[in-house]
Amino acid sequence: MAESRAVVITGASRGLGFASAVRLYRDGWRVVAAMRTPDCGMPLLQKATGAGIDDDRLIGVQLDLIDAASIAAAAKTIEEAVGAPYALVHNAGISAAGMVEETDLQLWQNMFDTHLLGPVALTKALLPGMRAAGQGRIVLVSSAGGVRGQPSIAPYSDAKGALQGVTYHKSSSRWHFSPAHQPYLDESASIAVRTSTKSLRQLSVTRPRTAFK
Numbered sequence: 001m002a003e004s005r006a007v008v009i010t011g012a013s014r015g016l017g018f019a020s021a022v023r024l025y026r027d028g029w030r031v032v033a034a035m036r037t038p039d040c041g042m043p044l045l046q047k048a049t050g051a052g053i054d055d056d057r058l059i060g061v062q063l064d065l066i067d068a069a070s071i072a073a074a075a076k077t078i079e080e081a082v083g084a085p086y087a088l089v090h091n092a093g094i095s096a097a098g099m100v101e102e103t104d105l106q107l108w109q110n111m112f113d114t115h116l117l118g119p120v121a122l123t124k125a126l127l128p129g130m131r132a133a134g135q136g137r138i139v140l141v142s143s144a145g146g147v148r149g150q151p152s153i154a155p156y157s158d159a160k161g162a163l164q165g166v167t168y169h170k171s172s173s174r175w176h177f178s179p180a181h182q183p184y185l186d187e188s189a190s191i192a193v194r195t196s197t198k199s200l201r202q203l204s205v206t207r208p209r210t211a212f213k
């Protein structure tokens, strides 16, 4: 790509978020790796990518999605570092087994904070800048459990389902949904992560039905 676009990836310390960060960095993106403990995660990412500590194409940002102050601080740091990101990948997640009657409310709270309320808060903080830029992508990494519902992982499944619901609601009608199995970020970028054919949601902020510039 001619000019490096910035992508924010949550949960970039390990797993799919880490793999996405490495892949997109290698593909020329400017990667903002959001994670709970950058002191631990960034050295690993730098080692995996070969990026130096001062490489401005690999930026670590502290983010804890269950902490409102952390989300606000992360959004501010992101905008100061890269301006409006081109893409925001909501990848961070937690998992736990258990049916409704087996799981306590604190687990439900953590699930919904991590998978729904935190991502919505981060989106609300970054979306005005992305809209002002007139382009961008928001990617939601969901799960087959969120698509179909799986009773044995009720809190996880329902939180993922709620995250997907955000893409359908009228209140978010200016987020535009593309088929889940399309490559994310843009047509030319190779897909970095695919958890299942129906669990990857890509929202475009480039072609609104209502006007924004």
Ligand SMILES: NC(=O)c1ccc[n+]([C@@H]2O[C@H](COP(=O)([O-])OP(=O)(O)OC[C@H]3O[C@@H](n4cnc5c(N)ncnc54)[C@H](OP(=O)(O)O)[C@@H]3O)[C@@H](O)[C@H]2O)c1
Pocket (backbone or CB within 6 Å): 010, 011, 012, 013, 014, 015, 016, 017, 035, 036, 037, 063, 064, 065, 066, 090, 091, 092, 093, 094, 114, 141, 142, 143, 144, 195, 196, 199
């Ligand atoms: N792996 C699969 O088979 C699979 C299947 C379907 C969907 N998914 C979805 O794909 C995504 C990535 O999965 P994964 O397997 O790569 O997960 P993972 O290896 O467990 O990594 C989860 C990431 O999320 C971060 N995280 C957890 N709670 C957080 C919080 N409160 N604030 C910020 N970051 C937080 C973790 O940070 P720490 O390192 O600090 O804990 C870690 O970086 C998740 O959304 C998951 O639900 C995965």
